[in-house]
Amino acid sequence: MAKAKKVSLLERGQRTITAEVGRIPIRSTLDQSMTVQYAEQLQNLVALARSVIRDTDPQNDVITLGVCSKSDEIIVATGEWVLAVLQHPFLSA
C-alpha cells in the first residue's frame, strides 16, 4: 500500500511549504519567489479565516483551510507552524 500511496502523491505533483506562523518559510519544494509569495498570501488567508471563525466564537481557531480550484488544490494546516500542500486535485489519467 505504501508504494501505491507514494506513487499517487508524486502523480498529483505535490509541493509543500513549511513556515513559522507570520514568518518567512523554512522549508519548501517550490522556488524561492513562489515560496515567499504563497507563504505570505496563505497566511493572510488563514488570518481572514480565523477572524471569520472567531467573530462567532472567540475561543475557536482554524485547524485546516482548503482551497480547491480548477487545476490545483491547496491545503493549509495551521498551529505553531503553517504547512501548506499544493497538489493537483485529481490523479493524472
Next chain:
Amino acid sequence: MAKAKKVSLLERGQRTITAEVGRIPIRSTLDQSMTVQYAEQLQNLVALARSVIRDTDPQNDVITLGVCSKSDEIIVATGEWVLAVLQHPFLSA
C-alpha cells in the same frame, strides 16, 4: 443508506446559506444577522482565495473553499451562486 446519510447530516448540525455572488443571501437556515455576517465574510474569504489562485494562473478559479476549526467546518462552493454549508466536523458521539 439514504436514512443513515440524512441522520448523519442532522447529527452534524448542518446549516446552509445560499447567496448570489456579491449580493445579499437568498436562502438560509441561520437567523438573519448571522446569515448576513457569514455571507459577507465568506465572500471576502472566497475573493482573497481567488486572488491567491489567480496570482499564479489568471485563468484559474476557485471551486470550493473549506475551513475546519475546532468546533465547526465551513464548506463554500462558488460559481454563479455561493453555497455555504456549516457543520460540526465530527459526528456527535
